[in-house]
Amino acid sequence: MTKRQFILHYFLLNKWSYLIAFVCIFLVNWLQVEIPRYIQQAIDLLGTAEAAAQHDLNRNVMFVVVFSLIMVGVRIMSRMFALNPGRITEAQLKNDLFFRLNRLPNAFHQKFASGKLISIINNDLNGIRLFYGIGFLQLVNVIFALSLTPIWMWRISPSLMLYSVIPVVLAFFVFNQGFIRMRKYHTQRMHRLQRLSEQLMNYLSGIDLIKNQQMGPWVKQEINRVNEELLDTIMRVTRIQTFIMPLLDYANDLMKVVILGLGGYMLLQQNLTLGEITAFLSYSALLALPLAQLGRIAVVYQMGMVSVESVQSILNAEIPKIDLQASSESESSTTQTLSVRDLTFAYPGQDSPTLRNVSFDIQPGEKVGVLGSIGSGKSTLVNCINHHLDVPAGHIFWGEEDIAQMPRRHWRRFIRTMTQEPYLFSDTVEANIRFGTEGESIDRGQVEEVLSLSQLAEDVSRFQSGDQTLVGEKGIMLSGGQKQRLSIARALLSPADLIIMDNVLSAVDYETERKILGGLFNRIGDQSVLVVSHRISALESLDKILVLHEGEVIARGTHEELLANSDYYRETWELQQHDVEEQV
Structure with missing residues (x-):
C-alpha cells in the first residue's frame, strides 16, 4: 500500500462523517463572511433618521444575531463530525497493526525491537489521529476562509484588497522554507523517539542484571545521550515553530495596518464608507485565524506524513501467503x-x-x-x-x-508449547491460567484441577488473595518455579x-x-x-x-x-x- 493509498483508504473509512463536516464548515465560513456585510449596512444606516432606515437597521441587527446563533450550532456540529474520525481511524489502525503483528513471522520481529513497535503504536499513531482529525478540520476551514473572505473583500475594494495581501505573500515565501526544514526534523525526531523507547525497554527488561553488575551509571549515561539527541531535534522543531511559523500572524497584523492607513485615506477621499472600512477590518480579522492555522496545519501535516511512513513499515511487511489462508x-x-x-x-x-x-x-x-x-x-x-x-x-x-x-x-x-521462560500478564493467577480460553466453557473446578496437577495449588493457597492474587508484570511476584508451574497449568486447561x-x-x-x-x-x-x-x-x-x-x-x-x-x-x-x- 503506497502512502497515497493509505491516506485514501482510511479517509474513506469515515467518508460520510467527513462529508457532513465539509458542509458544516462551508456554512460556518459563509455565515462568517455574511455577518460583516450586515454590520456594514447597519453602520451606514446609523446617520439616517428616516423611519425606513430605522427598520432596515433593526433588520440588519436581527440578521447578525440570528446568523451568529446558527453559526454557533453549525460550528459545534462541524467539530463533532471532523474530529471524531481521527479517533475512529486511530482505533482501526491499532486493530490493523495488532492483526498484522500477530501474523508476521519471527523474521520480522527479529528486525524490529519491541520498544520501537511500542513507540510506533503509542506515539506515531497520535500524529495520524491529528492528521485525520484536527488536520482535516483546519485544512478545510482554511481553504474556505482563504477563498470566501478575499472575494467579499474584493467586492468592497479591489485595490485595498490587493495592497493588503502583499505582507501575506511575502510571509508565505519564508513560511515555505521553514516548512521544508521542519519535515526533515520531524522524521529525525520520530526515529530518535523510537530509539529511546527501544533502549528503555531493553534496560527495563534487564534491570536485575544492571543492578547486580553495578551498571547504573553507564545506563544513565547512555539514556542521557539518546535523550539529548532527541531534545536537540525537538528544540530545532520548536525554533522553527517559534520564529518562522508566526510570520503569518505578523503578516496579518501588518495587513491590518495597511487597511487602516490606506483605508483611512480612501475614507477621507470618500471612496469608501465607514461601514465598508469596518467590514473590511472584520474580514481581515476573519483571515487572522486561518493564517495562524496554516502553521499548525504544517506541523500536523508533517507529523502525519512521518507517522504514516512509520506505520507503513508494519502494514507493508509481508505476511507469508500461507498464513493468510482461512484455516x-x-x-x-x-x-x-x-x-x-x-x-x-x-x-x-x-x-x-x-x-x-x-x-x-x-x-x-x-x-x-x-x-x-x-x-x-x-x-x-x-x-x-x-x-x-x-x-x-x-x-x-x-x-x-x-x-x-x-x-x-x-x-x-x-499443539500447546510450554516454554522455560513463560510470559505472564500483570493480572490474577486465575486470569493468567484462563488466558486464551475466553471462548471456551471452563468452570472454576477445572482451574483448581490444573493448579493441583501443576503442583501450584499449595503455593496459591498461601497467597493472601488465593488465585485472585496479582502476579505483577511478567510474573515478578512469583518465583521461577512458580512461573513455570503456572504456565503448565495454563497449557493443561484446554486440550x-x-x-x-x-x-x-x-x-x-x-x-x-x-x-x-x-x-x-x-x-x-x-x-x-x-x-x-x-x-x-x-x-x-x-x-x-x-x-x-x-x-x-x-x-x-x-x-x-x-x-x-x-x-x-x-x-x-x-x-x-x-x-x-x-x-x-
Missing part, C-alpha cells in the same frame, strides 16, 4: 502422527546449521523425550516443530500434511493433540518434577507429548528418548536401552544421579 475449523484429530524427516536448519547468517538431519516420529498418544545439553539445538527443534521459525517444506508433517504448508494459526490449534514441554521444569526440584510429570501424564491420557530437557529424571519414564548433541541425534531408545548402549547418556545420568544424592 479449517474442523476438530483436531488425535490419530495423527508427527513426523520429522531429515530436518536441517540454520539461522540467517550462520555458517553451520544448528540442526543436522534430525528424524523421528511421535505416534498418537506416545510420550517422547529429547535430551541435550545447552546449545545442542533443543529449543531450535521446538521452534521448528511449532512453526515459530520458518521451516523448509518437506521436513515436518502432521499426518499427511506438511506444516510448512499449513497456516500457523491452524497448526497451533493442534491439545500434541503438548511440547521445553525445559519447563528446570526451576523445580526433582521431587516436584516427578509429581508434576505424573499428574500431567494422568491428565493428558492419550495425547502426544514431547518433553525437552537436560535432566534425565524428566525423561526416564517416557516411551522413547532422543539424545541430541551438537544438532544431531546420536542415540535413541528407552531409558534402559540408552543406559546400556549410549556412553553419552550413561555418563550424563551418572553425573545427575550424583547431584540428586547431594540434594537428598
